[in-house]
Amino acid sequence: MELIQNTVHGLIAVRLPGEDxxxxxxxxxxxxxxxxxxxxxxxxxxxxxxxxxNEVDYPVLFAEPHPDVLQCLREATDRSHLWQTLPTDL
Structure with missing residues (x-):
């Protein structure tokens, strides 16, 4: 199994017609x-x-990407910098 270090992944959510x-x-x-x-x-x-x-699945739905994550993604100068500043929990 290939181990990929330091990966950020976001799921999407849909609300289907007739569902609550x-x-x-x-x-x-x-x-x-x-x-x-x-x-x-x-x-x-x-x-x-x-x-x-140390993988985490947050069973929370955000209407928008979490602002702390977006800030880190926008400000990181490279991948190493991103891993140093990315929040470890939300």
Whole structure:
């Protein structure tokens, strides 16, 4: 398994007609080896969250990207700088 260090990924959410809730989608699927088919009643992420690798899944929906994350992405001079300034929790 390839380990990718320091990755930021955001899910999207949709509210389908007739539904009273938002449903998250993972834009990283479907492709060979990645099964993230969209089913409103059952969330399926492209890759499992691995707490042992300090990965975190925030089950919160933001109407806009979190301002702290946007600020870091805009101000980072390079990837190393981004990892030093990116918030570790929201």
């Amino acid at each position: 809730r938002w449903v998250r989608q993972d834009p990283r699927g479907n492709k060979p080896g990645v099964d993230a088919q969209f089913r409103p009643g059952r969330e399926r992420l492209a890759f499992p969250v691995r707490p042992e690798c």
